[in-house]
Amino acid sequence: MTDFPTIARYAVIGNPIAHSRSPDIHQLFAAQTQRTLEYDKILAEPDEFGTVMPAFFEQGGLGLNVTVPFKQEAYALSQILSARAAAAGAVNTLWLQNGLLHGCNTDGIGLVRDLTRLDAQLDGAQVLLVGAGGAARGVLQPLLEAGCAHIHIVNRTERRAHELREDWLSALADHGLPAAHFDEHALSAGNLLSAGTGSWDIVINATASSLQGQAPELPPDIYRPDSLAYDMVYGPEDTPFMRVARIHGAARCADGLGMLIEQAAESFYLWHGLRPDTQATLETMRATWSAART
Template sequence: MTLAAPARYAVVGNPVAHSRSPRIHTLFAAQTGKTLVYEKLAAPLDGFTATVADFFAAGGLGLNVTVPFKLEAHALAARHLSPRARAAGAVNTLWRQDGALHGCNTDGVGLVADLKRLDAPLDGARVLLVGAGGASRGALGPLLDAGCARLRIANRTEARALQLLADWQAQGGSDTRLDATGLAGAGIAQGWDLVINATASSLADAAPDLPAALYAAGAHAYDMMYGAAPTPFMRQARADGAAQAHDGLGMLVGQAAESFHIWHGLRPDPLPVLAALREDLARPAEVPA
């Protein structure tokens, strides 16, 4: 008797070696009793479409998509996008259904779920979103749906922030609570209740070039990046008056949990998985003998 091969899933990106998605989905599978294999796929910068096609042709069932391919993934699944993916203009979750490629964006849902876990201000809050890339695209709709009173996109290149705003409005997302500016115009007189860094600046051990006095009393700061120590943005935020600063490890787990639910129809508990990843980060790196 030949045993069936386990269901195959993967994360695709460039680079992708650092991804913790295999660890997360393996823990979710153990928690829910699923049997699966979850791999890392390094796609050439000019070879994303071919990599995706080869994966599904070989029997793969689902892909998570990371930088820099979320816009290409949106184009590939253009005929079968979820409302979240259509509004965001970016896709981080792919699967085949009835012979067609489908796409969703779970980044914003994962972000909001983690912000709620942290008791960060959302409903009625003034929120600054730093960055205008794929991560920001995925966050806009869920942040507005969470009830924020004002949401400003601030980006190093102001034209990109304005383009993101225009793209959002073109998708029917016109909202008087939303505006866009360059980094120099990021501040408001009363301060922000929540500032979210959606740039990859922390990967370069730097913080965005933000003006001072951004934070209202009791404000939170949230970096979508994460690490064993506070990120440069988190340190910048605390120095500028943020009452609390958080990294994005919980968002990573939260978006993965939503992808897992899409693929398997099961909703895993992210909290023990988040705790396991924190332990991983705290463990000293092995030194080769």
């Protein structure tokens, strides 16, 4: 007989994973809601997700967040998909229910909530989405539902940008999901050099380039005068993408800590049925980083 730990176990799995602040965030959520839990980081090699993930649940784990590069593999292995995951073709939140592996994607709702917190004007916005991986997949539907008028996907490999567009539309049709006002909105795809001069209200970096200390190679004249440059990567200092965007004329820059907290809060709700205070969590995290620098 297998002895499972008595404390509720959760984790985030990815590669790289050392930078993740998800354990800190979920412990803050637990303190707010008077829950007791463990939340760990799991580093898996690129070919190990299919064995490491099931082993976590077999050993008593209750919920798992999924980050780069495993979101599409988590989607493929999920037995029950939420509507958000079905539309995204990617999963970042897993849990077992009645013996079945459930998958959801909370990235998009996390991004939209954080952009709203930043007073970004989403209704009618022209959005440049940089990247075509699992992070980008998770945010298309929520951005369009929020009223964005045009989303242009760019990627180093143009083929992958077009594949994302086609996969997304196919997923909507296959699962009988609405195309998020697709008839009224434009969605296009291309390479990094097809971004368009002065065209974008919001530029979102959905690549992991900042984790490698680099910024995507975008044309310097893509930003409108009041534009927002948003990096899904986060940290105590400006990311490489943010630094370059500011030089190239972005009016405002933000990292993805707010998105991380908002998507984590949605995962927390799926697992516990409780909604934590995300603004208080964000202020605590920023204050902790600020104190560490002094």
